[in-house]
Each structure stands twice: as C-alpha cells, then as structure tokens.
Amino acid sequence: MLGGGGLVAVNVYASATEGGSDQQPWPSAQVLSAPTVYCPDVGSKLTAVPDAARPDVDRELAQLDQQIAAAYQQLKESAQSVQQDPGFADQAIMNPLKEKRSATLQRIADAIGREGDRPQGLDDLAACTLHSSNQGGEQSAAPQGGATPSQGSAAPSQGTGAGGQGGNGPVAADYADITSVQPNVATPAEQSGGSTGSFSSSCGVNANGLFNSDNVIVAPGVSNGAHHFHDYVGNQSNNAFASDQDLANADTSCTDRGDKSSYFWPVLRLQNGKQERDAGKPGGGTEGNAGQIVTAKQVTLTFEGNPRSQVTEMPRLLRIITGDAKAFVNGPANANASWSCTGFEDRQLKDKYPLCPAGSDVVRTFRFQSCWDGRNIDSANHRTHVAFAAPDGSCPAGFRAIPQLVQRLVYAVDAPSLQDGGRTVPLFAVDSFPEQLHKPVTDHGDFINVFDESLMREMVDCINSGRTCGAGAAEQPPSQSAEPDPTETASPVTPPSDTASPPDDTATPPGEGTDTPPADDTASPVAPPAETGSAQPSEPPAETPPSEAAPGATVTGLPELYVSSSPKKSSAATSSAATSSDGDVGRPTRRPETRTPTSTAVAAPVGQETTPSTAPQTEPQTQPQAQGGLAATGAHLWPGVIGALLLASGFVLLWRTRRASA
Structure with a gap:
C-alpha cells in the first residue's frame, strides 16, 4: 500500500511540474x-x-x-x-x-x-x-536634431499588464518587426587626414559565467550598485571593490594578454520561468530581473578611427559609459541603445527590441564616445570627460580624438509570442533597474581601459596607418547588404485585437555634435569572434560548441560566479501546431523544427506610420508543451496505474488478513 501510494503521488507531482524543477509558474496578471x-x-x-x-x-x-x-x-x-x-x-x-x-x-x-x-x-x-508604465515618454524632452522615435503600433495584451516574468516589463509595445524598419544608418565620408584602420580584441563571450550586479564606475565600494546583472569579458577582477591595482593585476579572458580592459553590459534574459542562481538575490529576482540568462553567440570588440583626423592613445584606466540605464524616466538625452538583426544592421532601433525573421539573430551594438578632454580618466557624472564626435568626425573644442570602441553582441534568440505575453515563446529583455521596466532604450555599455601602454601604442599606430590589426582582426563580419532569403522573411503582422496603441515611450537619441549619442551612427560592421560558445561549458546546445573559457580560475574575493545554460531549441515537431486555435497562421521558423504559431505586434518603420498586415508566423517552444491525445498522455501515467494496482492489492490483502484473523 505504501509503495503504490508513493508511486501515485510521485507520478501526479511529476505530471504537475513537467516543465522542470527550475521552472516557476508565470506570475498572475498585473x-x-x-x-x-x-x-x-x-x-x-x-x-x-x-x-x-x-x-x-x-x-x-x-x-x-x-x-x-x-x-x-x-x-x-x-x-x-x-x-x-x-x-x-x-x-x-x-x-x-x-x-x-x-x-x-x-x-x-x-x-x-x-x-x-x-x-x-x-x-x-x-x-x-x-x-x-505605458507612458514612459511623457516626461521626456523632445529629441534634438530632428530625430524621431520608432513609431510603435503594438500594445500590451490585456491581462499581461506590466508584463514579464518579474512583473515589471517588458510589454508587447517594446518590440518591433525589423523588416518594417527603413534603413536609417549613414556612414560618415572619409576625409583626407582621417584614420581608417581598426584594431580588434578577442575576449570571448563570458562562457565561464562571470556576472555581478555591481558597477565599479558609478558606485565603487557599493555592493549591488547597478541593481541589475552585468556580463563581463576581459578583466576577471571587476567588482564593486576592485581598485586600480586589482584591475592591473587581474587575469583576462582576452586572447592578447596585454588587454586587461573590462568590458561589461546588462545581461539579456529569456523570461521563461527559469530560476537562475540570482533568483532570490539583489540585482536578480528580488528586483524583477528574472529568467534565464542568455550568453551571446558572438562578441566583437573593435576600435575604429576618426574620419577626419588621427587618433591619440587612450589614457590607462579611462572609464567610459555609453547609453543611460535610466533613460526610460530620464528621457533620451544620454540614451545610446541600438538594436537590430543580422542581415539588417543598416536598420537600427533605439527604443524597441527587434523581432528578427527566420535565419537572423538579435544584435546589440554600442558605439562609445570617441573624444577625450585630454586630462581626466573619469568625471563626477562619468560623462563630461568624454564626448561623441560630430558627424564629420570633429571633436568639441578642447577634446581630442581617441579610438572608438564598438561592441557588437549577437544572440540566437527567437521572436517572442507577443499575443500571449511570451508564454509560448518567451520574451527577451535586458536587465534593468526595477523601475525602468526592462525598456530597450535603457541598454548601455561600460568600458575601463586596462591595455598595456605598448599595446595601446600599437593600436593607435595601426588605426592611424589604415591597417587592420589585433587578435580578432581575422574574424570578418557578415555582409551588411546581404539579407536573409526573402521567402523566409516575415512581414509585419496584426497586433492583438484586444489592445490599443499606447503613446511611444521613448525617443531616438539626438545626433552627434554634443556629448549625447548619435542618431544614426549606430551600425557596426565589425567582425564576430570565432568563439560561439554556450553559457555553460558543461551543457552546450548540440548545434553550438562551447567557447573556450577565460584563462585562469576565479579567485575568492572576485565577482561571484554564476553559470547558466544558453537557450536550447526544441526539437519536437508536431503537425498539430500548424495553426492556432483562433485560426492565426504562424511565422516561418528560424530553425528546421516546427514552432507553435503565434501572431506578433510590431512597430511601423522609423519616422513613419504604416498599417500592419497579416503574414504567416510561427514561434519556437522553449519549454515542453502538451501535445498528442489521450494515448500520448496515458503513456506518461503508467507508473501511476501500477501504483494504483499495488494500492488496491494492498487494501484487498489487508481486508482478507483481517477476515482471517477474525
């Protein structure tokens, strides 16, 4: 009886939690x-x-x-x-x-x-x-330079409210179909006397899982100063308490050991209910940053020249922050987010996450300030010691041109199912301060220069002489003019019928020429590194080998080490998933397997209004989904059936024993 009852109980519990022990129920409607x-x-x-x-x-x-x-x-x-x-x-x-x-x-x-x-x-x-949360732009000043924000036609679905696994975003209006965006990137014309070379550093993808919620630039000596988690590549000793000497003595994940610079940015998460190790910790789940951390498929770190002048060496320990982690409430003055898809990088979104078509990956690009005041390695507000160059490459008075860092991060994530709040295909979003609601405009990058002085001189000489150098120089980017097969490219689709469009919640950053980010200088035709690792070396996806982990072991007292697996594509294909219950047809898959169909809400092209049309669209399944009929369901219940028989046999045996003893 005990054995049978145990089998029944275990089988019922396992059926109720089929998604896995680290999966949590989606939060109730906000x-x-x-x-x-x-x-x-x-x-x-x-x-x-x-x-x-x-x-x-x-x-x-x-x-x-x-x-x-x-x-x-x-x-x-x-x-x-x-x-x-x-x-x-x-x-x-x-x-x-x-x-x-x-x-x-x-x-x-x-x-x-x-x-x-x-x-x-x-x-x-x-x-x-x-x-x-749907009026984020109301307090923002109008952008300078005539730039206009992406015009969103999407709206959050009824019942999803603030959205997201943490209950504080994102919402459907934060996403836009990249195929509906017009090309908006202009490349500055080269001038005589310009520096046309480039230097690339190859530092991996943080496959060893080095994360923390500190920010030694903005909040030195303060644990959880960022209130959101960062990915770190390069310097392996960056935490809130790292001194300049700690950074100089640190190990590095970079191929060239002379680059101990620290490159960090907010992690990207799939809001799929997965419990990461930070689920109950500050900076993580306790502040609304929940779900599975996704490790980038590629990370490219390229230093570029200036179109009108030679560049000078960056001072050692120079700090640069690009973008604004609080841009949702601060307005766009310092925002510098750029989102796109591979094959579409001549189209950059400032205030929307991209919905990428089949065969295309999500791209985050950071173009850092490239003018330095010639005196300070930091400033009180961490901004005024550096500035953006004007479109023609000129720096503000008193500033000099330095190599411009361009970070390009590529993620193999699928377009989420917006009509059901990401339950079928999870939403993706960057970590943020809790009140910033995971808005894409809050994306930002941080850099601390810890190059050996000799390697910095080599970089500057390379850039000024027009050469291509560095450990990552051999890795070439995909052609920016080549787009995915048009037969696989999805068209804009109709937003959920039970929603209305909210006001656009952010504005495009102003143009260059001030210390604010450029309006259109955001494409990054830079080389992806060879490493294409998963987030957890011990558990890589079958189609993507793990990257080589950063050299050296993490030492006690350094940033806390979290290891997470990268998202895995479901290999199950079910013909019953061809259409949704309401007749909607899905988007073509990004991978060979069949996806559960959904419809998505998208934004119109930048600066334009268009009427969305309907197009086929399917989405992937990250978590196990119910499929098949009663026979398929019964196949998972046989332990319970055996348990029930044992339990019944036990009752019969007990009854007969009691009758015999009577």
Whole structure:
C-alpha cells in the first residue's frame, strides 16, 4: 500500500511540474498601465565634485538608487491598495521617499561643501512622481536634431499588464518587426587626414559565467550598485571593490594578454520561468530581473578611427559609459541603445527590441564616445570627460580624438509570442533597474581601459596607418547588404485585437555634435569572434560548441560566479501546431523544427506610420508543451496505474488478513 501510494503521488507531482524543477509558474496578471517611479537623476547634475568628496557622494548616489528600488517594490506590493485609494501611494510611498531623498541630498551637499563650494538647489530634486508604465515618454524632452522615435503600433495584451516574468516589463509595445524598419544608418565620408584602420580584441563571450550586479564606475565600494546583472569579458577582477591595482593585476579572458580592459553590459534574459542562481538575490529576482540568462553567440570588440583626423592613445584606466540605464524616466538625452538583426544592421532601433525573421539573430551594438578632454580618466557624472564626435568626425573644442570602441553582441534568440505575453515563446529583455521596466532604450555599455601602454601604442599606430590589426582582426563580419532569403522573411503582422496603441515611450537619441549619442551612427560592421560558445561549458546546445573559457580560475574575493545554460531549441515537431486555435497562421521558423504559431505586434518603420498586415508566423517552444491525445498522455501515467494496482492489492490483502484473523 505504501509503495503504490508513493508511486501515485510521485507520478501526479511529476505530471504537475513537467516543465522542470527550475521552472516557476508565470506570475498572475498585473494591473494594466502599472505605474513606475520617476525621480530626477541627481548624478547627471553633479558635474563638479571635488576628488576628495567623490567616495562619499558615490555612496550617497547609490543610496538614492536603493531608495527608488525599494519604493518601486513597495508600489508593486501595494497595487491593490493604490487602486482602492488613489491617495495611498502618496501617503505611504511617495512622501516617505521624498523625505529619505531629502536627507540623502543634504548629505551629498555636506560632503561637497566640506571640500569646495556647496551645491545649491539639490533639495529641489527630492520629489518623485508616478508615471504609467505605458507612458514612459511623457516626461521626456523632445529629441534634438530632428530625430524621431520608432513609431510603435503594438500594445500590451490585456491581462499581461506590466508584463514579464518579474512583473515589471517588458510589454508587447517594446518590440518591433525589423523588416518594417527603413534603413536609417549613414556612414560618415572619409576625409583626407582621417584614420581608417581598426584594431580588434578577442575576449570571448563570458562562457565561464562571470556576472555581478555591481558597477565599479558609478558606485565603487557599493555592493549591488547597478541593481541589475552585468556580463563581463576581459578583466576577471571587476567588482564593486576592485581598485586600480586589482584591475592591473587581474587575469583576462582576452586572447592578447596585454588587454586587461573590462568590458561589461546588462545581461539579456529569456523570461521563461527559469530560476537562475540570482533568483532570490539583489540585482536578480528580488528586483524583477528574472529568467534565464542568455550568453551571446558572438562578441566583437573593435576600435575604429576618426574620419577626419588621427587618433591619440587612450589614457590607462579611462572609464567610459555609453547609453543611460535610466533613460526610460530620464528621457533620451544620454540614451545610446541600438538594436537590430543580422542581415539588417543598416536598420537600427533605439527604443524597441527587434523581432528578427527566420535565419537572423538579435544584435546589440554600442558605439562609445570617441573624444577625450585630454586630462581626466573619469568625471563626477562619468560623462563630461568624454564626448561623441560630430558627424564629420570633429571633436568639441578642447577634446581630442581617441579610438572608438564598438561592441557588437549577437544572440540566437527567437521572436517572442507577443499575443500571449511570451508564454509560448518567451520574451527577451535586458536587465534593468526595477523601475525602468526592462525598456530597450535603457541598454548601455561600460568600458575601463586596462591595455598595456605598448599595446595601446600599437593600436593607435595601426588605426592611424589604415591597417587592420589585433587578435580578432581575422574574424570578418557578415555582409551588411546581404539579407536573409526573402521567402523566409516575415512581414509585419496584426497586433492583438484586444489592445490599443499606447503613446511611444521613448525617443531616438539626438545626433552627434554634443556629448549625447548619435542618431544614426549606430551600425557596426565589425567582425564576430570565432568563439560561439554556450553559457555553460558543461551543457552546450548540440548545434553550438562551447567557447573556450577565460584563462585562469576565479579567485575568492572576485565577482561571484554564476553559470547558466544558453537557450536550447526544441526539437519536437508536431503537425498539430500548424495553426492556432483562433485560426492565426504562424511565422516561418528560424530553425528546421516546427514552432507553435503565434501572431506578433510590431512597430511601423522609423519616422513613419504604416498599417500592419497579416503574414504567416510561427514561434519556437522553449519549454515542453502538451501535445498528442489521450494515448500520448496515458503513456506518461503508467507508473501511476501500477501504483494504483499495488494500492488496491494492498487494501484487498489487508481486508482478507483481517477476515482471517477474525
């Protein structure tokens, strides 16, 4: 009886959790137009902080971020109370947040005042407001230079609300079909005296899984200063407590051992319910960054020249941040996100994730600032010591041209099923501060130059002489003019019928010529590295061999090591998945296997409005799906049947034994 009962219980439990022990149920429906917290960005205002005051100021700025994250979490947990009483949010959340911020701003002013002139007006930045998650652009200033944001025709499905596994985004309106975007990348004309060479460093794809939620540039000495996880390649000692000497003495994942630079960016996740090791930790699941971390298929790090002048050496330990992790609430002034698909990189999206057609992969591109003030390796707001060049390559007065870092990250992820909130094919999104709702415009990259001086001189000589050099120089990019087979390219499709288009929530970055990112200088025809590894060397997908792990072992005291597997394509093909229950036909598959059909909501071409049409579309299955009829289901129930027979036999034996003893 005990054995039979155990078999029945185990079989029932296994059937109920067929998705795997690390899969979690999708969160219950969130409130549509769930609000997010908008607070003025104090750090960007502090352009003149005495060096002696910076450690205290950095710690207090990190405390401001922590206060916003806590307020946002409280807002999510109190959603029902906020709905019932509109004044609850102000009384219980926003007013206390203002008081905490006022005290922190006072400490910042005191720290600066002890070393120099006390800043005025900081307390005016204490008050925060709530904004609808579908109205992210309402507080943003209009972009400069005539640039226009991507015009989104998509809207979040009813019932998905703030969307995403963490309940704080993304939503359907954050995605756009790349095939509906018009080419929008212009290449600056080369001029006499320009530097036309390039230098590539090959540093792997972070196959060894080096992640943390620190940011030693913005929040040195503060654990979880980023509130989201970063991928790291190159320098293997980057964490919140790494000193300049720690970085100089570190191991490196780069092929050329003279490059110990640190390259890092927010991780990309599939919001598929998978529990990563950071699921219950700050920076991860506790702050809405949930799901499976995806390791890039390719990472290319290329340093390029200037179209009108020679470049000069970067100073050792120069820090550069490109993009704005808070662009959803800050507006587009410092945003520099660029999203595209392989074969379509003459079309860049600033404020949408791309929906790539069959045979095409998602591409993230970061073009870093390429003008340096000639004096500082960092600045109080981490921006004013570097600037973007104008379209003709000229730098602002007093600045000089340096090699421009171009990071190109390629991911083998499939276009998500937007009509069901990513349940069939999971949504993908970058990690973000919790209140930034995983918006694509918040994408950003970080770089610390730890090149050996001799290798930096070699780089500059190579670029200025027009040559192609570096450990990654032999790896050529795919042709930017070659697009996938048009017979496999999906057309725009109709958005879910039960939604309406929200206002566009971001704006395209302004053009170059200021210290803001370029409007169209975002394509990166650079070479992908040879490594195409999975996220976990011990468990690579069958079609993609693992990359060589970074040299050397991770030492105690260095960033915490997390290892995760990259997404695997389902090999199951079912003819019953040819059409959806409502008759929608799916998109052609990106891989040979059959996908569960879905329809997707897309945006119109950049700067234009178009009427979406309907086209075939199918999507992949990342998690096991119910298929077949009763016979197929019964094939998984035989342990339960045997258990039931044993249980019944036990009852009969017990009954007969009791009768015999009577």
